[in-house]
Amino acid sequence: MISKNLFFKMVKQDIKKRIWCPILIFIAYFLSMEVRLLMVTDQYLKYPGEYSYGIGFYDTVTFVREHFYGRDAAMLSIVTCAAAFLCGISGYAFLHSRTQLDTYHSLPVSRTQLFWSKYLSGILQFFLPFVLHVLICAGIAAGRDAFTIETVPPMLSYIGLHLVIFVLAYSVAVMTVGLTGNVIISILGTLILFSYSTIVNMLANLLFDRFFDTYYTYGNRANGWINGKIWCFSPLSMLLKLFARPDNTTLETAKRFYKYDTSYVWVLIAAAAVYSLAAYFIYIKRASEAAGKSIAFHVAEPVIKTMTVIPFAFYAAFFFSEISSDTASDNWFLFGLIFGFVVFCILIEIIFRLDIRGALMHKKQFLFNAACTALLFVVVRYDVAGYDTYVPADSQLQSCAVSICQLMPLSQNVKVSAFGFHYLNAEDYRMANMEMQGNPSVMELAWKAAKEQLTYRYFDYYEGIEESPEYIEALNRQENYRLIAFGYKLLNGKTIYRNYYIDIADADTIRLLADIFGDYDYKLGSTPLFNDNWDIVFDTVECGNNFMKAKIELTPDMQAELIETYQKEYGNLALDTVMNVIPVGTIDFETKDEKYGYTSYSGELFVYPQFVETIALLKKYGFDMEERLTADDVEKIIVQKNDYDDSAHAISESVAYIEDPAAETDTVEYTDKEQIQQILDSVISEEFSWNISDFAVFFDKQYTIVIRFDMEDCRRSDYYCFIKGKIPDFVK
Numbered sequence: 001m002i003s004k005n006l007f008f009k010m011v012k013q014d015i016k017k018r019i020w021c022p023i024l025i026f027i028a029y030f031l032s033m034e035v036r037l038l039m040v041t042d043q044y045l046k047y048p049g050e051y052s053y054g055i056g057f058y059d060t061v062t063f064v065r066e067h068f069y070g071r072d073a074a075m076l077s078i079v080t081c082a083a084a085f086l087c088g089i090s091g092y093a094f095l096h097s098r099t100q101l102d103t104y105h106s107l108p109v110s111r112t113q114l115f116w117s118k119y120l121s122g123i124l125q126f127f128l129p130f131v132l133h134v135l136i137c138a139g140i141a142a143g144r145d146a147f148t149i150e151t152v153p154p155m156l157s158y159i160g161l162h163l164v165i166f167v168l169a170y171s172v173a174v175m176t177v178g179l180t181g182n183v184i185i186s187i188l189g190t191l192i193l194f195s196y197s198t199i200v201n202m203l204a205n206l207l208f209d210r211f212f213d214t215y216y217t218y219g220n221r222a223n224g225w226i227n228g229k230i231w232c233f234s235p236l237s238m239l240l241k242l243f244a245r246p247d248n249t250t251l252e253t254a255k256r257f258y259k260y261d262t263s264y265v266w267v268l269i270a271a272a273a274v275y276s277l278a279a280y281f282i283y284i285k286r287a288s289e290a291a292g293k294s295i296a297f298h299v300a301e302p303v304i305k306t307m308t309v310i311p312f313a314f315y316a317a318f319f320f321s322e323i324s325s326d327t328a329s330d331n332w333f334l335f336g337l338i339f340g341f342v343v344f345c346i347l348i349e350i351i352f353r354l355d356i357r358g359a360l361m362h363k364k365q366f367l368f369n370a371a372c373t374a375l376l377f378v379v380v381r382y383d384v385a386g387y388d389t390y391v392p393a394d395s396q397l398q399s400c401a402v403s404i405c406q407l408m409p410l411s412q413n414v415k416v417s418a419f420g421f422h423y424l425n426a427e428d429y430r431m432a433n434m435e436m437q438g439n440p441s442v443m444e445l446a447w448k449a450a451k452e453q454l455t456y457r458y459f460d461y462y463e464g465i466e467e468s469p470e471y472i473e474a475l476n477r478q479e480n481y482r483l484i485a486f487g488y489k490l491l492n493g494k495t496i497y498r499n500y501y502i503d504i505a506d507a508d509t510i511r512l513l514a515d516i517f518g519d520y521d522y523k524l525g526s527t528p529l530f531n532d533n534w535d536i537v538f539d540t541v542e543c544g545n546n547f548m549k550a551k552i553e554l555t556p557d558m559q560a561e562l563i564e565t566y567q568k569e570y571g572n573l574a575l576d577t578v579m580n581v582i583p584v585g586t587i588d589f590e591t592k593d594e595k596y597g598y599t600s601y602s603g604e605l606f607v608y609p610q611f612v613e614t615i616a617l618l619k620k621y622g623f624d625m626e627e628r629l630t631a632d633d634v635e636k637i638i639v640q641k642n643d644y645d646d647s648a649h650a651i652s653e654s655v656a657y658i659e660d661p662a663a664e665t666d667t668v669e670y671t672d673k674e675q676i677q678q679i680l681d682s683v684i685s686e687e688f689s690w691n692i693s694d695f696a697v698f699f700d701k702q703y704t705i706v707i708r709f710d711m712e713d714c715r716r717s718d719y720y721c722f723i724k725g726k727i728p729d730f731v732k
Helices: 002-017 020-046 055-069 071-091 098-105 111-143 149-179 183-211 221-226 235-243 251-258 262-285 298-323 326-353 363-381 426-433 440-453 469-479 507-517 520-524 556-571 575-580 612-621 648-659 673-680 686-692
Strands: 397-404 411-417 420-425 481-490 495-503 540-544 549-552 585-593 597-600 605-607 634-641 666-670 683-685 699-709 719-723
Touching: 002 111, 020 071, 020 111, 071 111, 071 149, 071 183, 071 235, 098 111, 111 149, 111 262, 149 183, 149 235, 149 262, 183 235, 183 298, 183 363, 235 262, 298 326, 298 363, 326 363, 397 426, 397 440, 397 507, 420 426, 426 481, 440 481, 440 495, 440 507, 495 507, 507 520, 507 575, 520 556, 540 597, 556 585, 556 605, 556 612, 605 612, 634 673, 666 673, 683 686, 683 699, 686 719
Parallel strands: none
Antiparallel strands: 397 481, 411 420, 481 495, 540 549, 540 585, 585 597, 585 605, 634 666, 634 699, 683 719, 699 719
């Protein structure tokens, strides 16, 4: 009983001794919580017209989803981690002083009790001020009718979440203090250990992105940093994963952008327990004589050097590469790698020795680390492991996702809450949702693309400005390449992503593409509109043809009939039609929000002349896809001859233009109704054409056409281009 009382007395005395620590934490949370909450509510009261909801609903949502669950919870975790570092390093700094160690070890308590009393003291110094601030915030919200009984469970979850985050970061700080011998190295070591797996993941992504042509990570770049093949063992990686915006899968997971991943909290709890036990074990095994030394365990010194020097040498290489010119980037990368390696080796030796005379010690380890750095550079620089040419065998494959650039274009802003939207793009959605199986053309194209990728090269236009036949031929060949993304889902649970450039001028490639595009699984997994899991009722459907746009409001039954009809006809669409037939219009399913207005859900989906039933149904609903304007609807047309033609067949003309920058453009206005009608019959809207220009070859960009309509309310666009082969003679 005496030992137990002494334990809690030590906790109380430690809090009194470091009373400055909870005071600093109290001030930091006051600025981060109460002040922030007051700012949010005051902004609403001052500008109520900016918000769609009453203060009770809006502030409750803000308080729960943003302050407890969402973006503020992520931001406040920074303050929590800083508090953990402060408590951990200050609480165990006595390990760096032999005098203090002798004093503490002379107390009638075991080392175990001493460790856990300090550990509990540090947690209380954070937890008590934090809980007090949460309760104050709840009182502020209740005083403004923004706190209800339903808010209590989220509030408790919020407290528990930050307690877990604190213990995780706190344990890392305590463990680092136990591994080191002075405060400066403890601070540096805490920062490195706290973020090491994130540092390595970021470096791996940078290396892959620079040296591997087929490297591809779907979703946002931050997710790529934390979802790489390096496991997330550092707290920073775990926190980034906890609060990461979810990749594009379903609407329900998209809503998590304003919360945190509750399933991942258990990983943080397990990690906090492991780091706590590791800190305790290190403390028990640490010799008292280690106080004042740079590293408490000499066996860890070479490992720490290798783990530190190699990544930071490569970061130095990227730094010099980025600030250099593009033409000398590779040379400066190599210089930065060598320079950074030498400097960091010397610097870390000085830090460990605490003496500049130790800069050139441990030459064998210097050579070992140099060999490891050089080996890593050679492996990634020359793709020794065959990353770019790797394609899994059929026996390893469960399914495959394919995204053909600009085929079935998709660009969406899906509404996920009262506070904003979650962006969807085609590649991300398809990598997450498409699962093609049983189509041999998929893997045949993958093998072919991986092989041809090695022949694809980027050409510096300005370096090859001379009008040589070889250069023109190479650039023309490059114009035929298009991007295609593959996601290989393996039987072992892993998913591998690759980007390839394929030559669409190659007949065999087109054959394989046509077979893949004709596969119903490809079309089903290409857009949420065809996916039953995204079954929602739209507020309006925006229809457009070459010249006009209009919104039509349909009942849920009419929407279902339109989607079913369109999906059936799109399912029969062939690649040959996409490449050789001009669509007659587009349809776009939209949702409406009082604050944000209309938002595209499906993106503009093309309607082809072959879609007879869809066209008839739209006409029945009030929009005629086949309606055309006449010259009487147009005030005038302005045709401008462009300075250059960006098509491959006219590269010699573009070269000639660059050599003569003084060349002038020709602009002609047409008001004659007969000429206007001929132009109207020969043009296509640039807004309408750009989505399929990568595969379609029926657009002529030699001229830019500006149409001035008499009818302002229904025009689709002002800017048009000619259909290839249909330029009127009087324009030529």
